[in-house]
Amino acid sequence: MFGLIGHLTSLAHAQAVAKDLGFEEYAEQDLEFWCSAPPQIVDNIKVTSITGQQIEGRYVESCFLPEMLAGNRGKTAVRKILNAMAHAQKYGIDITALGGFSSIIFETFNLSQMRQVRNIQLEIERFTTGNTHTAYIICRQVEEASRKYGIDLSKATIAVCGATGDIGSAVCRWLDTRTEIKDLILVARNQDRLVELQAQLGRGKIMGIEQALPLADIVVWVASMPKGMEIDPSTLKRPCILIDGGYPKNMSTQIQQPEVYVINGGIVEHSLDIDWKIMKIVNMSTPARQLFACFAESMLLEFEGWHTNFSWGRNQITVENMEKIGRVSIKHGFKPLIA
Structure with missing residues (x-):
């Protein structure tokens, strides 16, 4: 059972x-x-x-x-x-x-x-x-949503917000080894863990959320705490895919902008x-x-x-x-x- x-x-x-x-x-x-x-x-x-x-x-x-x-x-x-x-x-x-x-x-x-x-x-x-299953599903959502909305991953920049968390770090490892992407941006509050993750991956640019959002074609949001980093929708690229991996999931109601496609992340x-x-x-x-x-x-x-x-x-x-x-x-x- x-x-x-x-x-x-x-x-x-x-x-x-x-x-x-x-x-x-x-x-x-x-x-x-x-x-x-x-x-x-x-x-x-x-x-x-x-x-x-x-x-x-x-x-x-x-x-x-x-x-x-x-x-x-x-x-x-x-x-x-x-x-x-x-x-x-x-x-x-x-x-x-x-x-x-x-x-x-x-x-x-x-x-x-x-x-x-x-x-x-x-x-x-x-x-x-x-x-593990949540991280896998989010990565599959990145891959399938990019095809659906016409974003070429080989030319795309993906920002992972909450990159040093359990799910976020797994998503980064998958994207690094399984998916051909142009650039990976690592966003989190703990700078020491970010540097460690960057060293493990051998790639990834460490940025704050304000720097990262205007550059990202896809944003994977897996920040782990109920309050903290927030998204300013006016700074997002067009088109942009936003994978909302948080809980509760409320970005689809908070962010309603043309060509910003919000996906409920980690849902099967x-x-x-x-x-x-x-x-x-x-x-x-x-x-x-x-x-x-x-x-x-x-x-x-x-x-x-x-x-x-x-x-x-x-x-x-x-x-x-x-x-x-x-x-x-x-x-x-x-x-x-x-x-």
Whole structure:
């Protein structure tokens, strides 16, 4: 059985969803209540591969909210994710993906060192960040969107914003070895990590966001924190492709400019309907088919019987593993969302 650990985008969103799901005691509560609310399994899922194989899973709502990252609530965010992981393990879920900020919190606060959650010793091999599949899908979106919108990659400049993060560095490695592009621009807040990444790649220009945007034919946005770098749409080239790999995804509403094509990065579409309700509450346009690539990774690992932490640690994603998860993604009927 596979699992998905997720969270909602804000307190208001959480209150509305709780009401829709019948959790009336959660619907009218403030942030302090949500800080103490326990994780809940709120959806049972069935997924059928195009091979005919069928698997079952559970969605674990962590009750974490992005507002908990503000101020002095870091310990609350850590507790939320650890409790959700323990809840998944308690219910015998074999492989669980950490969605949204769950994986960011895990890496930022080094939760792999915090194995004991009350009476449960976390078995880390039961969990995956899903970042390898997400990075693969974003790279495929770059390749397919460039063909769709007439941008020749061999003449293109691609800026990766959030380049030193787990997903961003993997995207850079793929673009460096698998895709023939003219120039690669590396954008992130930590200059030491940028210099290290540049040395590993043997290429890439280090720039600030203000310098990079006017030069980029394609912008891959995988900056990892809820607040930080922002895009000024007036500085973007025309035409330009913007791959929004953040969460929540809101660039398509914030940036509505002629010849600026915004793609929801890291989203896949399955060939067959998935029996679940959870994607309706995160506003997927086709909730029976579309989902986050990190969630799809746990499904793929369950399909293949790979009950292991396929994506784990910071900046450990290899192009070889991206290709490996990509092959089984295609095998079971997932494809990058481009529309």
